Amino acid sequence: MFDTRTAGHRGPVSDDAEPSSTAADPAVGERSRWRVAAGLVGPAFVASVAYIDPGNFATNFSAGAKYGYTLIWVVVVANVMAMLVQYQSAKVGVVTGRDLPELCRERFPRTASTLLWVQAEVVAMATDIAEFVGAAIGLNLLFGVPLLPAGLITAVVAFVILGLEQHGRRRFELVVVALLALVLSGFLYDLASVGAHASAVAGGLVPHFAGADSVVLAAGIVGATVMPHVVYLHSALTKNLSPFVNDRERRSVLRVQRLDVVVALGLAGVINVVMLVVAAAVFSGLSGQHADSIVAAHAGLAELAGGGTAVAFAVALLASGLSSSSVGTYAGQVVMAGYLRRQVPLFVRRGVTMLPALVVLGLGLPLTSTLVVSQVLLSFGVPFALVPLTMLSRRADVMGPHANRATTTALMSAVAATIITLNAYLLYAVLH
Template sequence: MRLLDGTEKERAEATGAGWRLPEGRPSLPEANATIAVPRHGSWLRRMLAFVGPGYMISVGYMDPGNWATDIAGGSKFGYTLLAVILVSNLMAILLQALAARLGIATGRDLAQACRAHYGPAVNLALYVACELAIIACDLAEVIGTAIALNLLFGIPLLAGVLITALDAFLLLLLIHRGFRYLEAFVIALLTVIAVCFGVQIVAAAPPVAAILAGFVPSPEILTNPDMLYIAMGIIGATVMPHNLYLHSSIVQTRAYERNDEGRRAAIRFATIDSTIALMLALFVNAAILIVAAATFHAAGRTDVEEIEQAYLLLSPLIGLGIASTLFGIALLASGINSTITATLAGQIVMEGFLRLRLPPVARRLITRGLAIIPVVVVAWLYGESGTAKLLVLSQVVLSMQLPFAVIPLVRFVTDRSKMGGFVVSKPVAIAAWAVAAVLVALNIKLLFDTFAGG
């Protein structure tokens, strides 16, 4: 690579071209720039070409891990933690918009950007942290899917855990059909989840005033260690670290014009797509907590923390026979959906940090195997109650990994030498660094309360 002289360097920094110099293979090469984007026509027609990646990443914001933390929060503390869901969702909207901007502006996903900027030791640490996050996420999906199979079809928990390994072949089938088929499958299951919870909210008939009050932050969230623990679990389940890597890659599946004008339009459409999709995630997460608060907390059942308990009590307490079945169907759809995005994220992370490429099935089976082992051991030793606690713990582990993805992302998108004309504005940069600071502060407090006894 030749060195740039002073004039060329200034021009490169102004446009962001310096960091767009080609380096190896593009992110997710089998799907990169494979989906056509109309260059003319109505705004709506061009917008529809970008619909998809936002819904793919929204899956991670309503996976089975969210269910455990939302159910525990709603049954124990009523509507109080709705504020945490709202704030974490706003954080997610900002961070995912930044991830899309990074991918489109530079042509690199977040893992590739980290490899280009940091030294080998830091990259290895970031890679390990991200893999731990993916395993924690996958662990939640294994437990959630196995529980759904048990509740709906009576399949024993251990057998259901082993069955979840077969989802690798579902992903392979969809990928071979094309990325649009993958997106359509995900959106269809998201629709199923939203409809199921829409019916349950109507049946539960929660008080609107209490819901609105719950969206106002309470100081007790920070002063009550038990509430903070679940709040951190909600943040970990909502703002998913591996989703930042995933989003920065899959936005590049669109064949937008690879020039400044094309990138600017792509960033705008991708941000709209992810914002709308994450509002759906906000509805689903809030709905789970609202149903738990209106059904369990209102009946004095503040001890409901497990998905199985919620399934068994839902229909009797709501008075709707189909409520528990809808709950199980939505859980199964959530578990299946989440496996797809976790696999793609794992592939992107491994290729970006290590430049190591494995066949998708092999990658999936390795990740799923690492998640299955602890679930099998805990289920064998402690039964269903042990897996429920493991599910909540997995979300706290996810939250602990957040700074390792958020800080590099914010560092890159606020750097003009890397982003050029696509660098974020000062107000956005301040908001992004504030989010990063809040996440780090909450993690430090959680560690202190956990290991120093509160």
């Protein structure tokens, strides 16, 4: 699988090099290969955090409360799309040693790359709204912290988590995975508490809608699932992943990345489905007051399913907001460095992108509605990441022998077309 002689250095390895004692012992060699493979796992788990951010809480709980199990299939389809997209991003990083913003700057006209950067910054602000608002609500529900100070606390914690990356990629990844585990544990507890109707869940896997409003929510679910900023980020996480010296090793790294994506995004998909199922099981058929906001959903869970269920929900929400805000800041740095070739201090970067979120918290705007709107805005930003990724990953002058085949390009194009079509319908529905 891996030539373990190359681990830890970038120098060439001759094919006729003398075998080491490790290579002579098959058992030791196998353990070494597994250790190398384990060291390559992690980028997709960091990326997966963006797929269970507080925006997903808003869209999934709204979908479950209003339409029961109807839109489960949208969550599943969106997650399958995310797997394909994130692997393509990881592949670009591994093969080229560049992240997607860097490639866009190098390969596209200056005007096009500038426009892509501007929209990426707008998307970053919309992302921060969901992350900061969600974490602030979590702090408020658990500890009674007022929303605006809770948003500022979120910023501080995000800086601390992100600072771990300066001391090594693995520390940052482990903290993010721990927060991801908190989110999963919280919702598994909730699911065990409220139960679910198996036949209704199965029915929700059959593609159908329940009127125009359900299509709007479906677009929000896609926007909350296929996240444009993390499409950029994943390529940055893998571009310096392994010091491979030949194409065989590069292919081995890509195999590990495929597994990383399937496991991490599969886990995120399970969490999203469980969110919707919990909301459907508790709130479907009840009056809107029980789930017309995240705060009301928390209160409704406490009233209808018990205080422990509500606490688990709030803990999951807080863990989601803290982890995704850290990952969002990281993605913003990647975007600006790639498109502009300049590093902006984290405090400046975070201050600019979190301003809209703090305005939302300070003015007391409807929080859940704001979260849903932010996810719809993200859905509009997805094609601006997917189209360049699709164009670049099919080019032999960029990807060499790893350029996508026609089938993969067609699938990527279909994903982009589906999202663009949903957005067009959404715009039509809003204007009419």
